[in-house]
Amino acid sequence: MPEAAVIRKPRVLSRVFSAVRLPVGDPFAVVGLVIYALFIVTALSAPLIAPYDPTEILYTENYDLASDLLPGEEGHVLGTTSLGRDIFSQIVWGARSALLVGLTAAFMVAFIGSIVGLLSGYFGGWVDALLMRLADVAFGIPFLPFVIVISAFSEPSIWNTVIAMALVLWRDTGRVIRSQVLSLRSRGYVEAARVSGSSDLKIILRHITPNILPLSFLYGSIAIGWAILTEASISFLGFGDPDAISWGFMLQDAFNSQALARQAYHWFIPPGLAIILVVSAGFFISRGYENLLFPKLGR
Amino acid sequence: MTTLLSVKDLSIAYKVGSNDVVAVSNSGFDVPKGTIVGLVGESGCGKTTMARALTRVIADNARIAGGEIAFDGQDLAALPEAKMNALRWRDISFIPQSAMNSLDPVYRVEYQIMEVLRDRGGMTRRAARARAAELFEMVGIDKGRLRDFPHQFSGGMRQRAAIALALALNPKLVVADEPVTALDVIIQRQILDQLRTLQRELGLSVIMVTHDISVVAYTCDRTVVMYAGKVVEDCDTATLLNRPLHPYTMGLKNAFPDLKSAGSGVLTPIAGSPPDLADPPDGCRFAARCPFAAELCRSTEPAPLEVEKGHIVACHRASEAAQLRLEASKPQTWEAMA
Numbered sequence: 259m260p261e262a263a264v265i266r267k268p269r270v271l272s273r274v275f276s277a278v279r280l281p282v283g284d285p286f287a288v289v290g291l292v293i294y295a296l297f298i299v300t301a302l303s304a305p306l307i308a309p310y311d312p313t314e315i316l317y318t319e320n321y322d323l324a325s326d327l328l329p330g331e332e333g334h335v336l337g338t339t340s341l342g343r344d345i346f347s348q349i350v351w352g353a354r355s356a357l358l359v360g361l362t363a364a365f366m367v368a369f370i371g372s373i374v375g376l377l378s379g380y381f382g383g384w385v386d387a388l389l390m391r392l393a394d395v396a397f398g399i400p401f402l403p404f405v406i407v408i409s410a411f412s413e414p415s416i417w418n419t420v421i422a423m424a425l426v427l428w429r430d431t432g433r434v435i436r437s438q439v440l441s442l443r444s445r446g447y448v449e450a451a452r453v454s455g456s457s458d459l460k461i462i463l464r465h466i467t468p469n470i471l472p473l474s475f476l477y478g479s480i481a482i483g484w485a486i487l488t489e490a491s492i493s494f495l496g497f498g499d500p501d502a503i504s505w506g507f508m509l510q511d512a513f514n515s516q517a518l519a520r521q522a523y524h525w526f527i528p529p530g531l532a533i534i535l536v537v538s539a540g541f542f543i544s545r546g547y548e549n550l551l552f553p554k555l556g557r
Numbered sequence: 558m559t560t561l562l563s564v565k566d567l568s569i570a571y572k573v574g575s576n577d578v579v580a581v582s583n584s585g586f587d588v589p590k591g592t593i594v595g596l597v598g599e600s601g602c603g604k605t606t607m608a609r610a611l612t613r614v615i616a617d618n619a620r621i622a623g624g625e626i627a628f629d630g631q632d633l634a635a636l637p638e639a640k641m642n643a644l645r646w647r648d649i650s651f652i653p654q655s656a657m658n659s660l661d662p663v664y665r666v667e668y669q670i671m672e673v674l675r676d677r678g679g680m681t682r683r684a685a686r687a688r689a690a691e692l693f694e695m696v697g698i699d700k701g702r703l704r705d706f707p708h709q710f711s712g713g714m715r716q717r718a719a720i721a722l723a724l725a726l727n728p729k730l731v732v733a734d735e736p737v738t739a740l741d742v743i744i745q746r747q748i749l750d751q752l753r754t755l756q757r758e759l760g761l762s763v764i765m766v767t768h769d770i771s772v773v774a775y776t777c778d779r780t781v782v783m784y785a786g787k788v789v790e791d792c793d794t795a796t797l798l799n800r801p802l803h804p805y806t807m808g809l810k811n812a813f814p815d816l817k818s819a820g821s822g823v824l825t826p827i828a829g830s831p832p833d834l835a836d837p838p839d840g841c842r843f844a845a846r847c848p849f850a851a852e853l854c855r856s857t858e859p860a861p862l863e864v865e866k867g868h869i870v871a872c873h874r875a876s877e878a879a880q881l882r883l884e885a886s887k888p889q890t891w892e893a894m895a
Contacts, residue, residue: 445661446653446659447661454645454676454677
């Protein structure tokens with residue numbers, strides 16, 4: 259049937275679009291989406307955009323160290339650091355590590371949290387008791403000191419942040435999803451599936467998971483911001499990976515080189531601004547999604 | 558008329574803490590083939606528990622403590638789970654109270670109906686699609702709406718969709734648990750008319766659980782009145798409304814507005830509340846609220862008796878019913894109890 263094929267195609271496309279449903283109605287969310295788009299494009303095409311290797315020590319045409327150049331001097335858009343590294347290139351490459359940390363951490367948090375919430379809420383009983391007591395323990399762990407301890411005991415790496423987030427921050431997602439599952443599992447369609455002999459796995463996958471996915475995404479998107487902030491804090495405190503260029507590392511570098519005292523604003527304001535922009539963009543977007551998910555909040 | 562379903566001496570107990578709360582005790586009624594039977598009573602009288610027990614979909618802490626449910630030559634109360642499961646939806650189906658929650662919001666309605674037809678009915682995709690369209694036509698929804706998600710439906714349409722789902726596999730018996738309670742009266746009437754038409758056309762038997770006397774009066778051929786876990790009166794609807802034999806039924810009638818008779822317009826409630834089922838009273842369970850309760854009523858429980866052909870009542874004073882009806886129609890009789 260060639261006709262059917264013709265009708266089908268746009269339907270699949272519109273399905274994909276309606277499934278993604280960007281929150282374009284909310285002006286804050288639109289700003290957030292634009293910032294995110296820029297951020298992701300920058301991160302993906304970092305080698306094309308950055309004029310220099312971010313760790314390379316640069317020299318001027320007179321073979322002097324190209325240190326502490328002001329924006330615009332010798333073609334360096336944002337100037338250079340005290341060690342003669344190009345600040346603009348560092349910002350661009352920093353976007354890449356921020357994206358990497360943000361996405362993996364968000365995935366871990368949403369994934370682990372959803373699984374814990376599903377198991378706990380659906381099965382109840384001792385499964386629930388065990389997982390929720392674990393969540394209580396996770397709630398009792400002070401997050402930043404925990405990351406520092408992990409970093410101190412292992413090789414410095416940006417993955418420390420991701421691991422620490424995966425180990426601790428699933429608790430919020432898990433709790434929220436559990437409560438949602440508790441309400442979903444008593445719905446008529448779940449009961450109908452159960453009494454007609456569907457297995458637990460089938461009920462969870464068919465009926466419960468699709469209903470909690472929006473919440474998982476919401477918590478995942480909030481976790482992106484958290485991850486970037488945490489990575490920046492850890493790097494700023496000096497527990498980061500000295501070989502990976504991140505915005506937090508840049509701030510620490512500037513701090514150690516007393517950039518503030520020397521009024522080298524071009525050095526520490528750009529990474530700070532980048533962190534603020536990306537993190538707040540993430541919150542704007544999740545806010546927009548919140549309006550879509552919970553229209554009754556009526557903001 | 559042959560009997561499709563016959564509930565005898567059924568008891569259902571909930572385990573609450575270490576106590577057994579008997580929500581339905583030693584109660585029974587018959588459903589003749591091709592009729593609509595109403596199951597009425599106030600909240601907590603056991604009507605929903607009774608209805609759910611017929612499909613054996615009861616709460617985790619509930620169990621059938623005794624009695625039998627004879628359906629089509631089988632005792633549902635004793636049937637193994639696998640056999641019961643084979644009957645559900647195919648022979649006995651259930652229309653839940655809140656159609657809002659009975660459809661999964663993330664799937665299209667068509668998909669949900671087809672899932673039942675294919676998984677439970679063994680139909681092919683093509684046959685299921687055709688049957689889904691047929692079912693929608695049957696309950697009066699345009700089949701173009703099959704591709705909609707549940708949130709695109711109005712409350713009435715969702716209830717119709719739930720009815721379509723219940724009828725999907727041509728069941729012999731449909732148990733409807735307050736199918737119109739959350740709807741406004743106009744939609745209520747449409748749904749009830751639809752149910753009646755379907756019942757006539759398909760030769761269905763329907764058990765309608767409701768607390769609304771007007772729904773019963775409008776729809777049901779027979780009516781079973783429950784009070785505090787017991788069947789107190791069971792007869793055809795016209796007789797029940799015109800010549801009730803049990804004081805509770807008389808009181809229930811007073812508590813609903815009557816559009817035809819130009820009475821005072823004041824409704825007379827039954828004072829008090831039903832007894833605690835964890836510790837039921839010795840005698841008649843209605844005695845404490847009954848203006849006609851005698852000494853015997855407080856000490857001995859009345860057994861349900863067929864006092865007239867097809868009219869079963871559990872009341873010691875059923876023989877004086879004509880006199881009691883006269884008194885029950887006066888508001889003072891009931892106010893004296895308050």
